Amino acid sequence: MPLLDMFLFSSLISAVDPVAVLAVFEEIQVDEILYIVVFGESLLNDAVTVVLYHMFESYTEMGLENIIYTDVLAGFANFFVVALGGTVIGVIFLTAIANHFRIHQLEKVEKFVMSYGGLRGAVAFALVLLIDPHVVELQPMFMTTTIAVIYFTVFFQGITIKPLVKILNVKTAEKRKPTMNERIHERLMDHTMAAIEDLVGQHGNYHVRDR
Known part of the structure; x- marks a missing residue:
């Protein structure tokens, strides 16, 4: 070679x-x-x-x-x-x-x-x-x-x-509960994406999650 x-x-x-x-x-x-x-x-x-x-x-x-x-x-x-x-x-x-x-x-x-x-x-x-x-x-x-x-x-x-x-006991990320602000924005995005799916006539995972 x-x-x-x-x-x-x-x-x-x-x-x-x-x-x-x-x-x-x-x-x-x-x-x-x-x-x-x-x-x-x-x-x-x-x-x-x-x-x-x-x-x-x-x-x-x-x-x-x-x-x-x-x-x-x-x-x-x-x-x-x-x-x-x-x-x-x-x-x-x-x-x-x-x-x-x-x-x-x-x-x-x-x-x-x-x-x-x-x-x-x-x-x-x-x-x-x-x-x-x-x-x-x-x-x-x-x-x-x-x-x-x-x-x-x-x-x-x-x-x-x-x-x-x-x-090896490597330090991992600490699990924490999402803040109130994070939970509100997450739900807002879920509803927004579900509405978009309804408008375009497609039912994806956001539609199921919204239901």
Whole structure:
């Protein structure tokens, strides 16, 4: 397998799908702070992935024999600036500095859950679809492998993360009763949506709930 093709696949498969991760966190009701931190981390992670992907895509189109030392230096510069720069910012600042001044400090267990919740999904799949099969002959295999990794992370890690959170005693969101204001607005929206369904002649779940 060509080295550049492997680098290209490695860059796209490193993309974590924040939608899938946050959906799982919503289901198991993790602490709100952990939810917010993962949401913010996903923004930086996706940016690093896209930069690496485009870099190795350019290398692959050029061909290994056509790459000169300036191209390699430019690629390393992009990697160190984006990838290592993001890691340094995350480790020293989102983990050490900022965490030290937090009211709620992230513990090792919470950091482990963040890592374990690295589910792959739409981002990796979209990137593998962008690969030109005429340039990268292994594109069909990359697509199959990406789908397999997505299935494994979503189903295995997604299913096991809930009992893992219970075993590790990770702090979960506190359940509270909705305020009077929230209950009034919820009922108002229910009646409004039920009225809209009646006007358009469709009877959905809001119509049933209103009845």
